Amino acid sequence: MYTITSDEIRTIFLEYFQKHNHKKIAESSVIPENDPTLLFINSGMAPLKNYFTGEEVPPASNLCNIQPCIRTIDIDEIGDRHHLTSFEMLGSWSFNNYFKEDAIKLAFELLTEGLKIPKEKLYATVFMGSKELNLEPDTESIEIWQKAGMDRSHIVPQPFEDNFWGPTAETGPCGPCTEVFYDTGEEYGEAYTEGGEFDTRKRYIEIWNAGVFMQLNKMSDGTYEPLKFKSVDTGAGLERLTMTLNKLNSVYEIDSLRPIVDIIKNQCTSLSPESDIPESKINILSDHLRTVTILLAAGAVPGNAGRGYIPRKLIRKCCTILAKYKVDNFNYKEVINKIIEHYNKYYGHFEKNRNQIFSVFNKEVEGYSAVLEEGTARIEKMCGGLTAISGKDAFVLVTSYGLPFDFIQEYAAEHGMTIDKEEYDNEIKHHKEISKIGLNEEGGNGSSLPALKGLAENFAKTGFTGYEELSCKAHIIGIIKDNAEAELAAANEQAIIITDKSCFYAESGGQIADTGTISAGNMQLEVTDVKKAEEVFFHFAKVISGEVRVDQAVDMIVDSERRTKIEANHSAVHLLQKALRIYLGESVKQAGSLVTDDRLRFDFQCDKKLEADVLDLIEATVNEYIRRDYVREVQETSYEQAVKEGALAFFSNKYSDVVRMVSFGEVSKELCGGTHIASTGKIGFCKIISEESAGRGIRRIVALTGSEAVRYVQEEIKLLNEIAAKLKTGKKQILSKLDTLGTKKEQPEEAAFTVMTKEQTAKSTLQSSKGTAYITREYPAMTDEVRDEAIRVAELIRGVVCFYSIVDDKVQITIAIDKELSKSCNANGVIKSALAYLDGKGGGSAYLARGSGNNAGGLKDMLEGFKTLF
Known part of the structure; x- marks a missing residue:
C-alpha cells in the first residue's frame, strides 16, 4: 500500500502553487517547437525560455504546471534505482517578481507541511562559487534556508557542476541553484558530516530543485552577463518524489511504473x-x-x-x-x-x-x-567452429548487418568465444576517420566540411549577389592549393578560389552549386563546384589559361542556361510538395531533396507506396500549377512572421533571424535560401519518372522538367511504338496482345554460388596504370554470399573488386576495396563513377558499396573504363 500516490502528489503540488498566486498552464509537447538547440524538452522551463530572456511576455508573473520530459543523457544509466529517460516535472516559475527568499520559503513549506516530510530528513545544497568563471558563492541562500527552519549542518555548499544550472543549450539564461535532498537512511550509507563528501547517489536522493535563480545570461564566448530581470525556476521529478515519499527502494516500484x-x-x-x-x-x-x-x-x-x-x-x-x-x-x-x-x-x-x-x-x-x-x-x-571473433568480423556484423556490438559480445560469451575488442575499436576509429574525410571529385584538397570551416577563419564572409545577377566583378582574396594558401595558380592547376563577393550559388539546401567562369585578361578559370562554410564561398576551379593571383580583379560569370534548369527543378520541388500535401494530407513533411540541372529528387515522410493513379493526380496538379504561370515573389521577414503567414518550414534549425520566403501565388509559400525560376510557366513541363522507398518511413520521387521531361516522354513513346511494331498491333492493343501471347517465362536455374580459388583470382587479376590490382566478375545474382566474397577477395588481392549481375536488363554492382587501400581509394566514390555509365544510384562505406542501374547497355563501357575510376 502506498503512503501517498503520484496522483495525490500532483494534486497537492498544483493546488499549493495555485493557492499562492501561480497560474496553471498547459504542458508542451516533448518535441520542441522552433527550438533547434534541443533534441527534446528536457525540463519544465525549456518551453518557457523566451519568458526568462524577455523575448516574450508570460501569461502571468507566476506560473506552474506538470511537464513531460525526455533526458537522453541518462540512457546508459537506466536500470538502477532512480534514473529514467522519461519523467514528469513538477514546475513553478516567477518572472521578474519574487526571488530567492520567497522561492525557498515556498519550497520548504510545501515539503514539510504540504507533503508532510520531517524537516530533519531534508538537506539543501547551494552554489559554492567559481573563481575560474568569476562567479560569487551563494551565501544568501544559506541564510534564507536557516531562516526557513533548516539546520545549518544540513546545508551543503556544492561546486559549479552540481549547483549551477543551465543554460539548456550552449548559450542562454542560467544561474546558481539550490536543491533539496531526502535522507533515505543509514542502510544506504554513512551520514553526511559538515565538510565531508555529500553522497547524492545512494543515501541522499535529490527530490527538488527548489530554485534555479535565473540572473545571468551565458554568452557565446563563455562569459556571463546579467539578465534584464531576475526569475525563479523550480522543478521536481514526480517519479523520484513518489519513490522517496513512499520509502521505496526503486523508482520502478511506484504506482505509475x-x-x-x-x-x-x-x-x-x-x-x-x-x-x-x-x-x-x-x-x-x-x-x-x-x-x-x-x-x-x-x-x-x-x-x-x-x-x-x-x-x-x-x-x-x-x-x-x-x-x-x-x-x-x-x-x-x-x-x-x-x-x-x-x-x-x-x-x-x-x-x-x-x-x-x-x-x-x-x-x-x-x-x-x-x-x-x-x-x-x-x-x-x-x-561457426571458431573460438574467437576477430575485430574485423565484429565490425562487419555491426556496420553491414546492423547488429549491436553488445549482442555480438553476449553471443560470444554464450558460446565460449572471445572478441578482439582492440581490433574492433581500431576498425571503428578508422571508419569514423574515413567518414569525416568525405572526399569529393577533386580528391579532397581541403574540401571536406571540417577542413573548409578551418580555412574559412582566414577570410572575410563572401557577399552573395547571385539572387539578383548572374555576373559580377570581384576581387580574389585567397587561393588554396594542396591544402595550403598560395599566392598564385598557373595554367592546368587545380585551385580553390575565394573572392570578396560572388554570383555563384554554393551547394546548399539540396541545390547543387553553379558552374561557370572566372576571368581577367588572358587568365581564365573554369569553376566546377562551389561550397561554403561560415558564409565563405570556396570556388573549385581549374586554371584554363594564364595565371590567377591574390588581389586580382576578375569577372565572374555563371553558366546561365544550367542555372535556369536548376531553378526550374527547384521551383518544381515546391510545387510537388504542395501537390503531395493535397493528396496525402498535411502530415507530409520534407525529409530531403536534391536539385540538379537534369532532374529533381524529393524525399518525404510516408509509410506506404503511392499508387499509380495517385501519382498521376499529383503530376497533373503540378503541371496545372505550371500552366497557371504563377510569378515568383520573394520576401525577407522574421521566422515567426513567415510561419504566421503560412510558410512551410520543416528545418527550423537552419533558419536565421531573417528568413527568405519564396511564394508562387497562393499555392506555394516556403522558407528557402535557394534560387528559383521567375514564374512557374518557365518550368514548361514536369514528369515523374519514379517513386520508391528511400528508407523506413521515407518515400522518394524523382522527376524531370523542361526539355529533359520532353525527351523522356518522347523516348517512352518511341519504345512503345517499337513494341507495338514487333507485336504487329496498335499501341492501345499492346496489353491485350500480350495477354494472348502469355507473359510467363521459365526462369533459368540459378547457378550455385562458388568461392573464387587462388588460381581464378590470379588469372582474373590485372594491373592498372597506377599499379593497383583489380578484378571484375559476373555472377547470376547479387546475393549476400557475393557481397561477402567481394570483401574477401579485395583483402586477398589487396586491391579493388567489382562483382556484377544482370537481371531483367537491370545491372547490380558490388564494389569492395581492401581496408588499407580504402584510405586513399573510396568505394563510395568508385561506385558513383561506375553507376554514371548505368544511369544508376547507390552508395556505401569506404571499403564496401552497392548499387544498381537500368542502363545495361552501358555495362561494356563501364567495364572497359573501370581502371580509370579509381
Missing part, C-alpha cells in the same frame, strides 16, 4: 521460464517502452539521425534484450496499452494517436527483428 514492470516480468517468465532475466533488464524495458510510447504519441518518427534516432535506439535495445534472453512472441501491445491508459488520464493525445503509435512501433520492431534474425544467422555462418 509498477504495473508496466509487472506486465513485462510476467510475460518474460511465461514466455521463457528458463531465461532468468535480471531485474535491471526488466527496468530498462519498462523505461524504454514508456519513453518510446511518449515520443510516438508526440509524433516522433524513428530514423537514423536527429530526433528519430532516440526512439529507434530504444526500440532496438528492447528487441535485443528480449532476443538475448530468448523471450519470443513478446506482446508489446499489452505493455503499450497500459502506458497509454495511464497517460491518457492527463494528456488526451495518447488515445487520439493510439493507432499511429502501434503502426509506427510495429513496423520498427518487424524491421529490426528481421535484422536480428539475419544477423544471428550471419554470426553462426561467419564464426
Whole structure:
C-alpha cells in the first residue's frame, strides 16, 4: 500500500502553487517547437525560455504546471534505482517578481507541511562559487534556508557542476541553484558530516530543485552577463518524489511504473521460464517502452539521425534484450496499452494517436527483428567452429548487418568465444576517420566540411549577389592549393578560389552549386563546384589559361542556361510538395531533396507506396500549377512572421533571424535560401519518372522538367511504338496482345554460388596504370554470399573488386576495396563513377558499396573504363 500516490502528489503540488498566486498552464509537447538547440524538452522551463530572456511576455508573473520530459543523457544509466529517460516535472516559475527568499520559503513549506516530510530528513545544497568563471558563492541562500527552519549542518555548499544550472543549450539564461535532498537512511550509507563528501547517489536522493535563480545570461564566448530581470525556476521529478515519499527502494516500484514492470516480468517468465532475466533488464524495458510510447504519441518518427534516432535506439535495445534472453512472441501491445491508459488520464493525445503509435512501433520492431534474425544467422555462418571473433568480423556484423556490438559480445560469451575488442575499436576509429574525410571529385584538397570551416577563419564572409545577377566583378582574396594558401595558380592547376563577393550559388539546401567562369585578361578559370562554410564561398576551379593571383580583379560569370534548369527543378520541388500535401494530407513533411540541372529528387515522410493513379493526380496538379504561370515573389521577414503567414518550414534549425520566403501565388509559400525560376510557366513541363522507398518511413520521387521531361516522354513513346511494331498491333492493343501471347517465362536455374580459388583470382587479376590490382566478375545474382566474397577477395588481392549481375536488363554492382587501400581509394566514390555509365544510384562505406542501374547497355563501357575510376 502506498503512503501517498503520484496522483495525490500532483494534486497537492498544483493546488499549493495555485493557492499562492501561480497560474496553471498547459504542458508542451516533448518535441520542441522552433527550438533547434534541443533534441527534446528536457525540463519544465525549456518551453518557457523566451519568458526568462524577455523575448516574450508570460501569461502571468507566476506560473506552474506538470511537464513531460525526455533526458537522453541518462540512457546508459537506466536500470538502477532512480534514473529514467522519461519523467514528469513538477514546475513553478516567477518572472521578474519574487526571488530567492520567497522561492525557498515556498519550497520548504510545501515539503514539510504540504507533503508532510520531517524537516530533519531534508538537506539543501547551494552554489559554492567559481573563481575560474568569476562567479560569487551563494551565501544568501544559506541564510534564507536557516531562516526557513533548516539546520545549518544540513546545508551543503556544492561546486559549479552540481549547483549551477543551465543554460539548456550552449548559450542562454542560467544561474546558481539550490536543491533539496531526502535522507533515505543509514542502510544506504554513512551520514553526511559538515565538510565531508555529500553522497547524492545512494543515501541522499535529490527530490527538488527548489530554485534555479535565473540572473545571468551565458554568452557565446563563455562569459556571463546579467539578465534584464531576475526569475525563479523550480522543478521536481514526480517519479523520484513518489519513490522517496513512499520509502521505496526503486523508482520502478511506484504506482505509475509498477504495473508496466509487472506486465513485462510476467510475460518474460511465461514466455521463457528458463531465461532468468535480471531485474535491471526488466527496468530498462519498462523505461524504454514508456519513453518510446511518449515520443510516438508526440509524433516522433524513428530514423537514423536527429530526433528519430532516440526512439529507434530504444526500440532496438528492447528487441535485443528480449532476443538475448530468448523471450519470443513478446506482446508489446499489452505493455503499450497500459502506458497509454495511464497517460491518457492527463494528456488526451495518447488515445487520439493510439493507432499511429502501434503502426509506427510495429513496423520498427518487424524491421529490426528481421535484422536480428539475419544477423544471428550471419554470426553462426561467419564464426561457426571458431573460438574467437576477430575485430574485423565484429565490425562487419555491426556496420553491414546492423547488429549491436553488445549482442555480438553476449553471443560470444554464450558460446565460449572471445572478441578482439582492440581490433574492433581500431576498425571503428578508422571508419569514423574515413567518414569525416568525405572526399569529393577533386580528391579532397581541403574540401571536406571540417577542413573548409578551418580555412574559412582566414577570410572575410563572401557577399552573395547571385539572387539578383548572374555576373559580377570581384576581387580574389585567397587561393588554396594542396591544402595550403598560395599566392598564385598557373595554367592546368587545380585551385580553390575565394573572392570578396560572388554570383555563384554554393551547394546548399539540396541545390547543387553553379558552374561557370572566372576571368581577367588572358587568365581564365573554369569553376566546377562551389561550397561554403561560415558564409565563405570556396570556388573549385581549374586554371584554363594564364595565371590567377591574390588581389586580382576578375569577372565572374555563371553558366546561365544550367542555372535556369536548376531553378526550374527547384521551383518544381515546391510545387510537388504542395501537390503531395493535397493528396496525402498535411502530415507530409520534407525529409530531403536534391536539385540538379537534369532532374529533381524529393524525399518525404510516408509509410506506404503511392499508387499509380495517385501519382498521376499529383503530376497533373503540378503541371496545372505550371500552366497557371504563377510569378515568383520573394520576401525577407522574421521566422515567426513567415510561419504566421503560412510558410512551410520543416528545418527550423537552419533558419536565421531573417528568413527568405519564396511564394508562387497562393499555392506555394516556403522558407528557402535557394534560387528559383521567375514564374512557374518557365518550368514548361514536369514528369515523374519514379517513386520508391528511400528508407523506413521515407518515400522518394524523382522527376524531370523542361526539355529533359520532353525527351523522356518522347523516348517512352518511341519504345512503345517499337513494341507495338514487333507485336504487329496498335499501341492501345499492346496489353491485350500480350495477354494472348502469355507473359510467363521459365526462369533459368540459378547457378550455385562458388568461392573464387587462388588460381581464378590470379588469372582474373590485372594491373592498372597506377599499379593497383583489380578484378571484375559476373555472377547470376547479387546475393549476400557475393557481397561477402567481394570483401574477401579485395583483402586477398589487396586491391579493388567489382562483382556484377544482370537481371531483367537491370545491372547490380558490388564494389569492395581492401581496408588499407580504402584510405586513399573510396568505394563510395568508385561506385558513383561506375553507376554514371548505368544511369544508376547507390552508395556505401569506404571499403564496401552497392548499387544498381537500368542502363545495361552501358555495362561494356563501364567495364572497359573501370581502371580509370579509381
